[in-house]
Amino acid sequence: xxxxxxxxxxxxxxxxxxxxxxxxxxxxxxxxxxxxxxxxxxxxxxxxxxxxxxxxxxxxxxxxxxxxxxxxxxxxxxxxxxxxxxxxxxxxxxxxxxxxxxxxxxxxxxxxxxxxxxxxxxxxxxxxxxxxxxxxxxxxxxxxxxxxxxxxxxxxxxxxxxxxxxxxxxxxxxxxxxxxxxxxxxxxxxxxxxxxxxxxxxxxxxxxxxxxxxxxxxxxxxxxxxxxxxxxxxxxxxxxxxxxxxxxxxxxxxxxxxxxxxxxxxxxxxxxxxxxxxxxxxxxxxxxxxxxxxxxxxxxxxxxxxxxxxxxxxxx
Amino acid sequence: xxxxxxxxxxxxxxxxxxxxxxxxxxxxxxxxxxxxxxxxxxxxxxxxxxxxxxxxxxxxxxxxxxxxxxxxxxxxxxxxxxxxxxxxxxxxxxxxxxxxxxxxxxxxxxxxxxxxxxxxxxxxxxxxxxxxxxxxxxxxxxxxxxxxxxxxxxxxxxxxxxxxxxxxxxxxxxxxxxxxxxxxxxxxxxxxxxxxxxxxxxxxxxxxxxxxxxxxxxxxxxxxxxxxxxxxxxxxxxxxxxxxxxxxxxxxxxxxxxxxxxxxxxxxxxxxxxxxxxxxxxxxxxxxxxxxxxxxxxxxxxxxxxxxxxxxxxxx
Numbered sequence: 109x110x111x112x113x114x115x116x117x118x119x120x121x122x123x124x125x126x127x128x129x130x131x132x133x134x135x136x137x138x139x140x141x142x143x144x145x146x147x148x149x150x151x152x153x154x155x156x157x158x159x160x161x162x163x164x165x166x167x168x169x170x171x172x173x174x175x176x177x178x179x180x181x182x183x184x185x186x187x188x189x190x191x192x193x194x195x196x197x198x199x200x201x202x203x204x205x206x207x208x209x210x211x212x213x214x215x216x217x218x219x220x221x222x223x224x225x226x227x228x229x230x231x232x233x234x235x236x237x238x239x240x241x242x243x244x245x246x247x248x249x250x251x252x253x254x255x256x257x258x259x260x261x262x263x264x265x266x267x268x269x270x271x272x273x274x275x276x277x278x279x280x281x282x283x284x285x286x287x288x289x290x291x292x293x294x295x296x297x298x299x300x301x302x303x304x305x306x307x308x309x310x311x312x313x314x315x316x317x318x319x320x321x322x323x324x325x326x327x328x329x330x331x332x333x334x335x336x337x338x339x340x341x342x343x344x345x346x347x348x349x350x351x352x353x354x355x356x357x358x359x360x361x362x363x364x365x366x367x368x369x370x371x372x373x374x375x376x377x378x379x380x381x382x383x384x385x386x387x388x389x390x391x392x393x394x395x396x397x398x399x400x401x402x403x404x405x406x407x408x409x410x411x412x413x414x415x416x417x418x419x420x421x422x423x424x
Numbered sequence: 425x426x427x428x429x430x431x432x433x434x435x436x437x438x439x440x441x442x443x444x445x446x447x448x449x450x451x452x453x454x455x456x457x458x459x460x461x462x463x464x465x466x467x468x469x470x471x472x473x474x475x476x477x478x479x480x481x482x483x484x485x486x487x488x489x490x491x492x493x494x495x496x497x498x499x500x501x502x503x504x505x506x507x508x509x510x511x512x513x514x515x516x517x518x519x520x521x522x523x524x525x526x527x528x529x530x531x532x533x534x535x536x537x538x539x540x541x542x543x544x545x546x547x548x549x550x551x552x553x554x555x556x557x558x559x560x561x562x563x564x565x566x567x568x569x570x571x572x573x574x575x576x577x578x579x580x581x582x583x584x585x586x587x588x589x590x591x592x593x594x595x596x597x598x599x600x601x602x603x604x605x606x607x608x609x610x611x612x613x614x615x616x617x618x619x620x621x622x623x624x625x626x627x628x629x630x631x632x633x634x635x636x637x638x639x640x641x642x643x644x645x646x647x648x649x650x651x652x653x654x655x656x657x658x659x660x661x662x663x664x665x666x667x668x669x670x671x672x673x674x675x676x677x678x679x680x681x682x683x684x685x686x687x688x689x690x691x692x693x694x695x696x697x698x699x700x701x702x703x704x705x706x707x708x709x710x711x712x713x714x715x716x717x718x719x720x721x722x723x724x725x726x727x728x729x730x731x732x733x734x735x736x737x738x739x740x
Binding site for chain 2: 247359367
């Protein structure tokens with residue numbers, strides 16, 4: 109099968125097109141023909157220096173799939189050959205990512221693709237959308253009428269977080285560079301704040317009439333101290349990176365901090381699907397490239413300036 | 425009235441016996457004749473350098489009361505003159521603490537003393553017990569069958585935390601210096617670990633068969649990083665001090681961190697009372713001193729080696 113593999117860590121030029129053996133579905137697994145593969149910042153981190161992920165070389169990276177089930181391994185129930193599915197492959201120790209014509213996964217982490225989404229769109233959801241869902245819906249448990257602060261609202265996770273918080277009935281304050289404020293508003297943010305504004309904390313506090321936001325979500329890293337300042341007593345904060353800096357206000361204000369790191373499960377994808385089916389959330393696609401141009405996608409990831417998902421078209 | 429006041433910050437010798445004006449109960453307040461006053465580490469922190477607490481001089485410190493209602497302010501319902509009550513006075517900006525014959529408080533933070541407890545015992549509960557209750561019962565929400573790690577189990581908050589976690593049906597691993605391990609076991613701890621043991625993390629992990637504890641409570645400060653290591657994925661951690669150090673595992677393990685700082689409310693005291701009434705929790709009294717010997721109590725607090733509460737007898 110066609111695959112873009114790496115045999116060492118480095119720049120976007122480390123990808124090589126190879127014809128590799130098609131993987132086979134073991135017990136409890138499904139073999140999926142990849143139609144589209146999403147790309148995420150974590151892909152670039154692993155490509156650069158991913159020894160921590162314990163992936164044996166040659167490695168196929170890629171952690172977002174939309175495709176069609178080609179074969180069922182022993183003991184798989186609930187899926188049929190030909191089902192359109194989407195999911196995010198495991199990272200740790202997994203050399204069979206989504207930058208290839210076929211990939212295998214435990215059936216437990218796979219879900220049916222919403223019918224109204226193309227494979228290109230669906231491939232943009234599982235990793236970033238799942239992370240945002242875990243934080244906004246499961247951990248922060250955002251409720252109607254609350255005000256939620258989302259740091260890095262124009263990024264992959266932040267874009268979904270804004271939409272999920274709005275769907276939950278919250279008012280959303282989102283941060284991004286001023287150049288991305290129109291994008292924040294398109295996603296549904298009620299207030300856009302430039303994270304480089306030295307008065308950002310004051311601005312956010314003023315937007316809540318001094319009360320503080322009910323919940324904050326740091327998708328960018330380094331914003332937990334600011335979040336403790338602008339979140340109300342007994343408020344909640346979620347982060348997808350290690351919290352650093354002065355966290356004193358976390359205890360003086362009786363706040364709760366949720367560390368969030370995506371675990372793989374089909375159930376979460378099934379929870380999220382209705383929002384996409386009803387049009388309450390959508391995928392922002394930045395560009396579509398053929399699988400063989402994965403290096404270009406990684407140049408875009410390395411720049412940190414993506415505004416939406418870069419999707420690889422792998423099959424039809 | 426008799427009161428032990430301070431007019432400057434400093435050592436235990438800053439206390440002066442004075443005859444001061446008895447406070448009066450304003451709207452929504454009760455005037456309480458103090459029978460016993462508890463002492464807590466925060467009293468010593470304020471006495472040493474408590475500018476942060478915004479208490480005007482001359483100040484009566486003391487944040488644990490058991491006594492009898494002497495008068496009701498306008499609008500107070502639900503209490504009668506003569507009711508035996510216990511509570512923890514506000515700290516911030518309050519110059520009318522419990523090191524005096526009388527003190528006033530909002531009726532909202534006061535509760536009836538459990539009948540089976542003496543005033544001496546009841547005065548040892550509100551601040552430390554309330555803090556442990558907030559962490560173990562309300563925030564960590566410890567459930568039967570769970571394993572809970574309590575750092576500083578021999579201290580004021582830790583002693584209650586062990587008992588509350590046991591009452592909730594948990595298995596308790598507690599840390600203290602080896603000299604205090606018998607005390608931990610008397611309180612109900614199933615496993616006692618010396619916090620200075622370099623293999624403490626390994627020992628705790630082994631006690632959970634490698635699974636990690638379900639919840640951890642840092643009453644001593646500085647133990648959140650160790651807690652993230654020995655707590656299972658999706659486990660909970662509470663701290664009553666600012667979290668410091670490497671908190672990476674908080675997000676990679678999807679853990680929740682509860683910052684905890686006691687707010688004053690009568691409702692929490694009423695929640696806690698049944699455990700004391702049924703004998704499922706008790707107060708460890710280290711010693712009883714007359715009000716005038718508050719300096720001795722503070723010497724004991726300063727030593728950091730108290731094993732139970734030092735209670736001041738103020739009246740009869």
